[in-house]
Amino acid sequence: MAADSTYQTITGDGGELHQQTDAGGPHLTTNQGIVVADNQNSLKAGRRGPTLLEDFILREKIFHFDHERIPERIVHARGTGAHGYFEAYENAAGFSKADLFQRAGEQTPVFVRFSTVAGGAGSVDTPRDVRGFAVKFYTKEGVWDLVGNNIPVFFIQDAIKFPDLVHAVKMEADKGYPQAASAHDTFWDWIGLMPEATHMVMWQMSDRTIPRSFVTMEGFGIHTFRLIDAEGKNTFVKFHWKPKQGLQSQIWDEAVKTAGADPDYQRRDLYERLDRGDYPEWELGIQAFDEETAEGLDFDVLDSTKIIPEEIVPVTPIGRMVLDRYPDNFFAETEQVAYCPGNIVPGIDFTNDPLLQGRLFSYLDTQLKRLGSTNFHQLPINAAKSPVNNFQRDGHMQMNVPKGRANYEPNSLNEAGEDAGPRECPVKGYSTYAAQDVAAPAGDKLRIRAESFADHYSQARLFFRSLDKAEQAHLASALVFELSKVGLEHVRVRVLSNLVNVDPALAQRVADGLAMDVPPASATAVEPRDLDPSPALRIIRGPLEKHTLEGRAVGILIADGSDGDQIDALTSKIGDAGGKPVLIAPKVGGVKLKDGSLLKADAQLAGFPSVFVDAVALVLSDDGAALLTKEAAAVQFVMDAFGHLKAIGAADAAKPLLDKAGVEADEGVTDLGDAFLTAAGQRFFDREPGVRTLA
Numbered sequence: 001m002a003a004d005s006t007y008q009t010i011t012g013d014g015g016e017l018h019q020q021t022d023a024g025g026p027h028l029t030t031n032q033g034i035v036v037a038d039n040q041n042s043l044k045a046g047r048r049g050p051t052l053l054e055d056f057i058l059r060e061k062i063f064h065f066d067h068e069r070i071p072e073r074i075v076h077a078r079g080t081g082a083h084g085y086f087e088a089y090e091n092a093a094g095f096s097k098a099d100l101f102q103r104a105g106e107q108t109p110v111f112v113r114f115s116t117v118a119g120g121a122g123s124v125d126t127p128r129d130v131r132g133f134a135v136k137f138y139t140k141e142g143v144w145d146l147v148g149n150n151i152p153v154f155f156i157q158d159a160i161k162f163p164d165l166v167h168a169v170k171m172e173a174d175k176g177y178p179q180a181a182s183a184h185d186t187f188w189d190w191i192g193l194m195p196e197a198t199h200m201v202m203w204q205m206s207d208r209t210i211p212r213s214f215v216t217m218e219g220f221g222i223h224t225f226r227l228i229d230a231e232g233k234n235t236f237v238k239f240h241w242k243p244k245q246g247l248q249s250q251i252w253d254e255a256v257k258t259a260g261a262d263p264d265y266q267r268r269d270l271y272e273r274l275d276r277g278d279y280p281e282w283e284l285g286i287q288a289f290d291e292e293t294a295e296g297l298d299f300d301v302l303d304s305t306k307i308i309p310e311e312i313v314p315v316t317p318i319g320r321m322v323l324d325r326y327p328d329n330f331f332a333e334t335e336q337v338a339y340c341p342g343n344i345v346p347g348i349d350f351t352n353d354p355l356l357q358g359r360l361f362s363y364l365d366t367q368l369k370r371l372g373s374t375n376f377h378q379l380p381i382n383a384a385k386s387p388v389n390n391f392q393r394d395g396h397m398q399m400n401v402p403k404g405r406a407n408y409e410p411n412s413l414n415e416a417g418e419d420a421g422p423r424e425c426p427v428k429g430y431s432t433y434a435a436q437d438v439a440a441p442a443g444d445k446l447r448i449r450a451e452s453f454a455d456h457y458s459q460a461r462l463f464f465r466s467l468d469k470a471e472q473a474h475l476a477s478a479l480v481f482e483l484s485k486v487g488l489e490h491v492r493v494r495v496l497s498n499l500v501n502v503d504p505a506l507a508q509r510v511a512d513g514l515a516m517d518v519p520p521a522s523a524t525a526v527e528p529r530d531l532d533p534s535p536a537l538r539i540i541r542g543p544l545e546k547h548t549l550e551g552r553a554v555g556i557l558i559a560d561g562s563d564g565d566q567i568d569a570l571t572s573k574i575g576d577a578g579g580k581p582v583l584i585a586p587k588v589g590g591v592k593l594k595d596g597s598l599l600k601a602d603a604q605l606a607g608f609p610s611v612f613v614d615a616v617a618l619v620l621s622d623d624g625a626a627l628l629t630k631e632a633a634a635v636q637f638v639m640d641a642f643g644h645l646k647a648i649g650a651a652d653a654a655k656p657l658l659d660k661a662g663v664e665a666d667e668g669v670t671d672l673g674d675a676f677l678t679a680a681g682q683r684f685f686d687r688e689p690g691v692r693t694l695a
């Protein structure tokens, strides 16, 4: 309630009337524009009488409320969005005639939605899951949607399998659980029977599916697309989004604890970044190649379970995207945004990837179910920012009021003059690339998979062997965790026998972690091959790992008696380095510093575990530290920071707390000087074998 408005109780003939005094703002009305006199009491027959059906104000309000929910997305139900812009680089026009690429520096508005896949709309933000990375470009030539994920491959090669995949991973049909988790029987049962999913499963079990933040993820268009230039020349492309923030993931234990401490962690993180002006940025890059290169590869570029290693076809940056505004209204924008891979502009085109082709049908169909009308494109978040003119008419919730008699084409009613209706334009209009498949010309109608799609294991092996040692251990441990939740032993055995094809040593590690024997390898259509490792696939010690405080948070634990000068020095140095200092104290009201002054805290210790920050500093007095050794939340705060491989900077007085939390000296445990600021921008993976047993 606004400060200058108060509720009054007026007693009159009609009984009590509670009124909010007029604060000078707009009047409350019904949807028909009738000003409402009383928004607190329904219309009754007598002072204590029954409510009357006549009360159109009550009925309209409840009617609208009853229908507030729309069906959630069958996949990617949980997500959050942001507005921003795409800015083309100079070279972009060389590849495609698409208008948004033509002028270097020109900005095109975008709306991005990040999501998890398996969980419902009310599930948590940090399960182990693939993240959606969907971008809507409102170009001058219409809407282009690049609907991708944070992983460059997919589980299946053909769209016809998608419903089975999703049924298998979602809550089990009889039990209705688990929510937002792949660690259960039906998922692994299906995966074990689907060797083509193995490569994606390697990515899914890697640190990629527990990203630290939406802004520390790569994005991928996955399928091979085409760019068409002004002369009609085709270039095959794979789209990549490279985060300026660097790539960063959580430790699994950290992700689990984050889910409990703040189910909304990642959407809050995005909101807070935008709110404080810390705008995330990605470069859009393409792997560009021609037909000849495509034919020379030892897999099919139409197969979405394969990557083209960046070492073979490098990524060329063609523009950048900045997100700078959180939506005004979650429902109107984030919930109602309707992406569709079929939204495409001249200069970009599809390929015959059978997964992509299926998607071209699915998204339009699903929008009708969710948004309830073929006119969903008229919703502000979906509406093109370029002219839309056609003879499509009517339908539920038609927002436009078309003028004139002609609602068909061709027509000769108003051929001349301003009233002439829209007409096709072969010059500016979208024309599909006249693709000829030289390798396999179109022929009979067949329900088959090309043999070029048959190698399901070589790239799974490539991925595993390209990872850093620490990431390999995380991946193997994730497999042990997930398969330990599988009750059906034959399912575990089948998955293990597939893993033998990926890498016998990996299969052995996982089998050891399950206390099982390694079974013989499963049959393969094509013998897996050893490929050259691709370091670009690593997060840890990879090309996109960043040691920095920029955009990262440092938790400073304080208590009564803390030294104000030390706190000031630390917060300003963190701020100078682009980081966000967060003061955490036993009570949110603050602490009494050494000099007797009061310092307010940003967060209360019990509600702010160290999983929320990237590094921790303990600025404590002897008494403060002694008190906190008896405070479980404080001990856990430090223990988790150590276990999650974060830097810990501590004043000498904090030693008893470090000891109680089992912190052992290493290069990530420092004093509060400059060494801490350097350490705070990284994680200490070499510490890990000392704090947990990994497979």
Ligand code: HDE
Residues within 6 Å of the ligand: 073, 074, 075, 076, 079, 113, 114, 115, 131, 132, 133, 134, 147, 148, 149, 154, 158, 159, 160, 162, 220, 221, 222, 223, 304, 337, 338, 339, 355, 356, 358, 359, 362, 363, 364, 366, 367
């Ligand atoms: Fe989707 N997918 N998908 N998908 N997908 C949907 O559309 C579908 C696939 C992706 O933030 C749905 O509006 C089929 C690959 C994202 O709103 C639905 C197939 C990739 C989002 C649908 C796939 C994706 C969706 C559900 C197999 C990565 C969220 C709600 C052929 C390239 C977009 C909706 C948002 C959403 C179908 C496979 C990414 C049902 C049939 C591969 C990021 O239409």
